[in-house]
Amino acid sequence: MSTHSEVVEHAAGATAITFSKVWICLLGLTGIEVLLAYEQVPLMIMLTALLGLSVIKAALIIAYFMHLKFERLSLFLTLWPFTVFCIILMLIFLGDAMRMPGMRPPL
Amino acid sequence: MSSQVTTAQASVWEGGRSPYATNSKKFGMWLFIASDSLTFSALLFAYTFSRVANPNWPRPFHFSPSIIFSTIMTFCLLSSSLTMVMAVHAMNHGNRKKAASWIFATMGCGAAFVVLHLSEWMNLIRNEHVTPSSNPWGVPLFGATFFGLTGLHMTHVVIGIIYLTIITQGILRGKFKAEDVEVSGLYWHFVDLVWMFIFPLVYLMSVGVS
Numbered sequence A: 001m002s003t004h005s006e007v008v009e010h011a012a013g014a015t016a017i018t019f020s021k022v023w024i025c026l027l028g029l030t031g032i033e034v035l036l037a038y039e040q041v042p043l044m045i046m047l048t049a050l051l052g053l054s055v056i057k058a059a060l061i062i063a064y065f066m067h068l069k070f071e072r073l074s075l076f077l078t079l080w081p082f083t084v085f086c087i088i089l090m091l092i093f094l095g096d097a098m099r100m101p102g103m104r105p106p107l
Numbered sequence B: 001m002s003s004q005v006t007t008a009q010a011s012v013w014e015g016g017r018s019p020y021a022t023n024s025k026k027f028g029m030w031l032f033i034a035s036d037s038l039t040f041s042a043l044l045f046a047y048t049f050s051r052v053a054n055p056n057w058p059r060p061f062h063f064s065p066s067i068i069f070s071t072i073m074t075f076c077l078l079s080s081s082l083t084m085v086m087a088v089h090a091m092n093h094g095n096r097k098k099a100a101s102w103i104f105a106t107m108g109c110g111a112a113f114v115v116l117h118l119s120e121w122m123n124l125i126r127n128e129h130v131t132p133s134s135n136p137w138g139v140p141l142f143g144a145t146f147f148g149l150t151g152l153h154m155t156h157v158v159i160g161i162i163y164l165t166i167i168t169q170g171i172l173r174g175k176f177k178a179e180d181v182e183v184s185g186l187y188w189h190f191v192d193l194v195w196m197f198i199f200p201l202v203y204l205m206s207v208g209v210s
Helices: A004-012 A016-037 A043-065 A073-103 B002-009 B024-053 B063-092 B096-126 B140-172 B178-206
Strands: none
Touching: A016 A043, A016 B063, A016 B178, A043 B024, A043 B063, A043 B178, A073 B024, B024 B140, B024 B178, B063 B096, B063 B178, B096 B140, B096 B178, B140 B178
């Protein structure tokens, strides 16, 4: 069983180069998002693409900058699956948002 | 005595002495982050719901200045996360002065973010005539959700800068340890993390097409 100090040492094993690479990756993904915003694609495709890229960016930040990659699996399993599940539950209502424009009576 | 030994030797999922191998401050911050992420998710969802449900949703974010400013703001926050992780790295190696310098850089990036964000707000209020309750396009929900969401995020950034000021003073006086810097870093990265969703969903989804 590893102690907290061992975990900190493990996290410290990630070098400044690793963090710089992650930062460059995040900047690159942001650039792709900005370029994508000026492509004339349907709203839902745009929403899905931007959300997908944001989730990748969030995962990189949580894993490397917040050191969750170097923490115990038990900490990750306790905190995140349920939080993500609650967030996904909110998406149930998104179908209503897509139907609503078609339900408006003609002026 | 024997019961203590049994507890310490128990497996992680049987409630050993330290099942997460982390200190209580850090675990507390993780719990706060989990709860705050639900708050921001609800606000982001409210904004996205209104955006998708309204075909006449305003698109006031023109390339200049809105998209340029918000992209620079994203750069500021991403860079501040890099400097913050460097501060934690330096503190783990016992280099207090270097850690303080990195935290100062983080605070500088955070302050730049707030200044740019306020400029962006002023542009919307003065030039586009958007307020929390009204706007020229007749969709009052836009102002309410936009200012509510970005205002709450900016409040978090300002609180983060104050928090980091306290931490910097503490580490320069030898009061705080590496774990305190790490906990403040978790908060700061979370603020960055939230912006990674606000920027595309609020700004990029409503770019002005001229």
